[in-house]
Amino acid sequence: MEYAEAYGARVPKVGLGTWQLTGESCYETVSTALELGYRHVDTAQLYENEAEVGRAIADADVDREDVFLTTKLSPRNAGYDDALESTKESLDRLDTAYVDLLLLHWPNPLVSVSETMAAMDRLVEMGLVYNAGVSNFPEVFLDRARSAAETPLVTNQVQFHPYKPQRGMLGYCQSEGMLLTAYSPLARGKVLDDDDVQRLAEKYDRTPAQVALRWATQHRGVVVIPKSTSEDHLRENLELFDFKLTREEVDTLTKPSLLKSGAAMLDGMLSELR
Numbered sequence: 001m002e003y004a005e006a007y008g009a010r011v012p013k014v015g016l017g018t019w020q021l022t023g024e025s026c027y028e029t030v031s032t033a034l035e036l037g038y039r040h041v042d043t044a045q046l047y048e049n050e051a052e053v054g055r056a057i058a059d060a061d062v063d064r065e066d067v068f069l070t071t072k073l074s075p076r077n078a079g080y081d082d083a084l085e086s087t088k089e090s091l092d093r094l095d096t097a098y099v100d101l102l103l104l105h106w107p108n109p110l111v112s113v114s115e116t117m118a119a120m121d122r123l124v125e126m127g128l129v130y131n132a133g134v135s136n137f138p139e140v141f142l143d144r145a146r147s148a149a150e151t152p153l154v155t156n157q158v159q160f161h162p163y164k165p166q167r168g169m170l171g172y173c174q175s176e177g178m179l180l181t182a183y184s185p186l187a188r189g190k191v192l193d194d195d196d197v198q199r200l201a202e203k204y205d206r207t208p209a210q211v212a213l214r215w216a217t218q219h220r221g222v223v224v225i226p227k228s229t230s231e232d233h234l235r236e237n238l239e240l241f242d243f244k245l246t247r248e249e250v251d252t253l254t255k256p257s258l259l260k261s262g263a264a265m266l267d268g269m270l271s272e273l274r
Contacts, residue, residue, distance in 0.1 A: 006179045007152035009131045015040030017225035029229045030056035042225045044072035054094035072105040083119035102129040106136045114148035121150045157181035163257040185216050185224045214240050215253045
């Protein structure tokens with residue numbers, strides 16, 4: 001496993017995303033992932049699966065300190081008191097004394113970001129949170145959050161894949177020593193049918209998913225959190241670091257598309273309504 005580092009945080013470059021995983025399916029997937037060697041798990045208050053994630057970590061034959069655990073504050077809990085109280089409730093559900101990383105899931109226009117950052121600073125001071133960050137923050141909002149926080153923000157978690165390479169945000173994070181955490185790194189499966197991805201998969205005797213994830217992890221300071229419930233796919237998603245795309249191949253796969261990235265996001269939104 002390779003790691004990315006920022007402001008003292010050492011984060012496995014491949015983690016398990018748990019969005020839309022619930023109940024026993026979530027517990028079993030996290031348990032399998034940990035057994036296979038995953039040491040980075042991402043959840044959120046909005047996912048309503050923190051209890052299952054925590055139970056899987058507690059039951060695993062892995063020391064808690066060896067698992068990098070992330071959860072996210074719901075935007076509705078962005079106020080100072082709500083942030084403190086809801087994080088403590090998350091810790092109870094996760095059955096852990098701390099989380100390695102706490103993110104604000106989305107900006108909340110009704111709450112000053114300085115209020116949320118003050119709560120996160122306090123949670124770090126209390127030892128309940130080791131690192132802080134944000135998710136889905138545009139650059140101007142990220143600037144405001146960083147200015148308001150005493151604790152260095154480790155990452156911005158955003159959609160990132162060959163159709164949405166986030167060049168501006170990636171450059172910002174790299175220049176400021178932050179990580180970019182990539183969710184939906186396979187564009188909800190749409191990138192797997194890409195002709196260039198398939199061609200390189202054949203060249204390197206890899207799956208299209210491995211090629212797309214390798215594209216992401218070859219960018220400096222990028223961490224990926226793909227979601228899968230298949231044991232084979234979970235295993236494959238870890239097997240990325242014994243081959244390397246050339247610079248020309250990385251450039252070939254980088255093909256910004258508002259249509260394709262928007263379709264991937266719309267799929268995700270619609271799935272929430274089903």
